[in-house]
Amino acid sequence: MKVVIINYGAGNIQSIKFALKRLGVEAILSNNVDEIRNADKVIFPGVGEASSAMKKLRESKLDVVIPTLTQPVLGICLGMQLMCNASEEGNTKGLGIFDTEVVRFSDNVKVPQIGWNTIQNLESPLFKGIRENEYMYLVHSFYAKKSSEMIAESEYDIQYASALQKDNFYGVQFHPEKSSKAGSLILQNFLNL
Known part of the structure; x- marks a missing residue:
């Protein structure tokens, strides 16, 4: 199986590469369009x-x-956010894959949210074998608003989309590569899609 991690200078790519290696997959880091198009799975x-x-x-x-x-395709953290229509961060137009906006957490909570939080309302093969209220590791100041494409949610001041899916595109706000056994299982589920 050919797995490509998109290398565009804005990713925590080594820890993802190591997490995949623990699952027996040697991922390729690339920003080459042909290599990305010809991959079996793509991580963004x-x-x-x-x-x-x-x-x-x-x-x-790569925006095209x-x-x-x-x-x-699996977008992780900022990768997922960039797959949305737009982000308040830097007033950024996104890729428009997911039909939702990314906004900043309110001043009612400590920003960024750093550490472990639970995910609920899991609705995707991505979460096969993952139990409700499983803990995932997050680091973020902005979040995707809830939408019809939401496949998991978390709460930090408000309920927000911690995972999204549309067709072949998946996005997770948390870092599966840093989320212990449950995170490894999510990566394995993605490889099995």
């Missing part, structure tokens, strides 16, 4: 700030390529 990571990350995607024309992919 993201760490950092939305507008600068989108700028990097545009510079490498990613929405046209037909194999399973």
Whole structure:
């Protein structure tokens, strides 16, 4: 199985690569359009700030390529947020895959949210074998609003979408590569799609 982690200079890619290696998969880091198109599975990571990350995607024309992919694609953290219509962070237009907006947490809570939080209302093969209220590791100041494409939610001041799915596109706000056994199982489920 050929798994490509999109390498566009805004991702926590080494920890994802190591997590996949523990599952017996040697992933390729690439920003090559043909390599990405020909992969069996694509992981779209993201760490950092939305507008600068989108700028990097545009510079490498990946903003055009990613929405046209037909194999399973998993966006992680900022990767998922960039798959939405828009983000308040840097007033950024996203890829428009998920029909929702990304907004900042209110000042009622400590921002960023760092650490373990639960996921509920799990509705996808991505969560096969994962129990309700399983803990996942998160680091984020912005969140995707709830929408019809939501497949998991979490609560931090408000209920928000901690995972989204549309067709072959999946997105998770949490870091499965840092979420212990449950996170590894989610990555395995993604590889099994």
